[in-house]
Amino acid sequence: MGPESFKSHAAAPRAAQRAAFAHAIGIDEAMIERLVDRFYARVREDALLAPVFAAKIADWEPHLRQMYAFWSSVVLGTGRYHGRPMPKHAPLPVCGDHFDRWLALFEATAREVCPPRAAEIFIERARRIAASLEYAIALTRGADLAPGERLGEP
Numbered sequence: 032m033g034p035e036s037f038k039s040h041a042a043a044p045r046a047a048q049r050a051a052f053a054h055a056i057g058i059d060e061a062m063i064e065r066l067v068d069r070f071y072a073r074v075r076e077d078a079l080l081a082p083v084f085a086a087k088i089a090d091w092e093p094h095l096r097q098m099y100a101f102w103s104s105v106v107l108g109t110g111r112y113h114g115r116p117m118p119k120h121a122p123l124p125v126c127g128d129h130f131d132r133w134l135a136l137f138e139a140t141a142r143e144v145c146p147p148r149a150a151e152i153f154i155e156r157a158r159r160i161a162a163s164l165e166y167a168i169a170l171t172r173g174a175d176l177a178p179g180e181r182l183g184e185p
């Protein structure tokens with residue numbers, strides 16, 4: 032087997048292993064839908080976050096479907112999500128407090144909906160993506176956040 036065929040064979044088992052591991056700890060598409068539905072139900076009742084979403088989202092069904100696809104791609108490696116989150120978040124009137132609240136609600140929901148090991152996977156990924164979104168939004172406002180520094184008021 033030459034290097035090329037080794038390469039092409041190596042990628043598929045890794046993706047399959049990731050999906051198999053996720054399934055073994057209880058993650059599947061139905062769990063993702065429960066997590067996303069409950070999380071955004073909370074977001075829509077949250078005094079800090081609800082107005083930011085309400086200004087952009089009139090019809091929640093397409094957003095929820097997009098978020099099922101997003102989390103399926105992130106955690107199950109299905110490649111179902113093809114969007115680009117950064118341009119959608121860059122213009123939002125948010126600061127570090129919004130990210131803290133988003134993560135607090137997400138973490139509480141994940142711990143309710145998912146078995147412990149599955150919850151930790153969603154939470155760890157969410158924290159990393161939130162931090163990179165926060166950093167990238169700051170850059171669009173001309174601020175290069177130092178480690179630990181938070182996104183200021185828009």
Ligand code: HEM
Pocket residue numbers: 080083084087088097098101113114115116119120123125129130133156157160161164
């Ligand atoms: C301050 C916290 C956040 C706020 C206020 C927020 C708000 C929003 C809003 C309003 C939209 C819809 C934008 C539009 O359609 O114009 C959106 C889309 C989205 N958000 Fe967030 N978000 C936050 C954090 C996050 C985090 C931490 C993640 C990932 C872990 C995330 C993932 C996404 C994705 C994947 C989309 C769909 C983007 C697309 O159209 O492809 N968001 N968000």
